[in-house]
Amino acid sequence: MTVTREGSVGRHSTRQLLPSRATAVLRIFEGLITVGIGVTIYLLYVGQVISLDGGRYLIAIAAGTLAYQLLSEWLGANEVDLQIGDASHTARAFGAWTLAFALLLALAFVMKISESFSRVWAVSWFLTTSAGIVILRTTLSQWLVRRAEKGQFALRTIIVGRGDTARDLADMLSERRDYELQLLGFIDFDDSKKAGGHRASDVLGDIDHLIRMIRAGQVDQVIVALQASNEDRMKDLLDRLSLTPVRVCVMPFPALHTLRDRNLMQISGVPMVEVLRTPMSNGSHALKAIEDWALGSLALLFVAPVMALIALAIKLDSRGPVIFRQAREGYNQNLIEVWKFRTMYHDATDRACVQQTTANDPRVTRVGRFLRRSSLDELPQLFNVLNGTMSLVGPRPHAPETKAEGRKFVEVVDRYAARHRVKPGITGLAQVHGWRGETDSVEKINRRVEYDLYYIEHWSVWLDLWILVKTLWIVLKGENAY
16 A cells, blocks of 8 residues: 555546445346246246236245345344455355345245245246346456456545554555555645654645645545544544545544544554544445435436426426526535526526525526426436436535625534535425525524434435435425425
């Protein structure tokens, strides 16, 4: 492991996302294997699927597939770290499939329907699916290892600290050469190029420089190596890093009980305490990306005719383009271009959002009032979802200049920037709890941020689905939209 001056630049790091996506694809293919092999063997040995007998077999295949997916997750067969150079995930997957099949046999025996199934089919399904799972997982693991050896999954890491503590840590990490870590250099609180224990070329800058690197997508992980006497300085550092989407770990020391959300772990074999975790980690990024792509594509196909009619109505109602594009803050505080149907007169549009839209705003067109009241003006943001700059569900994106009581949001709420640790969404938890529409007061933006941060910490697919369903109900009621 070598110390380099810069990591590769990118707004969204794929170093953790690619293995997670591979694991998500693995689960899809395993589902196709269990179902496809079960149906194929049935057609070869038993008969037609479209029959009473075929329906019974399809139910058994579906139950076995679902049981395997749940059990493989429970047994830890889908953990991303195990996919790279660790064959235990294949053994766990085989154990999950064996257990799922055994549960099906036990259920059939208890229900006294085991005689209704072909033994040849059952044994062939179990053995062939087992072989398919082993081959698929072995192939995926080898593919990931080849890329890991090229450094594609190494987390670009910065050590914050000075002196012997930081240097000793770097030496320990260097001795444990693996695929998980690429050390970029050191960050010194005082930006002292003369810091003891460091070569001048290794010190990249101060904390402000670290934040700039994170915002530029150059850092995946920060390790803090400070002495116990620097507790106040560490607290200030963690407060600043908590607004960014990187993982933060610290070297253990006796006064560690003062830190919140601690989690013991190892990095390249060195004991660490994870104090700030990357939002939606351990494969959740890939799962949410699949959710956005699948549901976003279906939604776009469903509303495409409606969007065409809306575009025609806007053109007939007033001059100007159909789509209004506005710069807003997205993931990691990068500016993104958000699409909406134009609802204001073209010469009255406010791209900087200096003045928020209010009830009975004279700038809003006749068609625009209907679109805002029904929230149909947000439909073009489905294209933002499909191009990866937004999600279906997440904190709503705001324009950088948006203000509450004459002050920018970031000046009003201390942890406002923390909502940018995930992609913004078309709808969010704050919106379904009534905090949608104008944010003209400090209380309103504070409550929005509270719900946004809760969503980030407690994300799940089920929470997203609940928010989407609740959003449809609220849109029909038309509350706080103008």
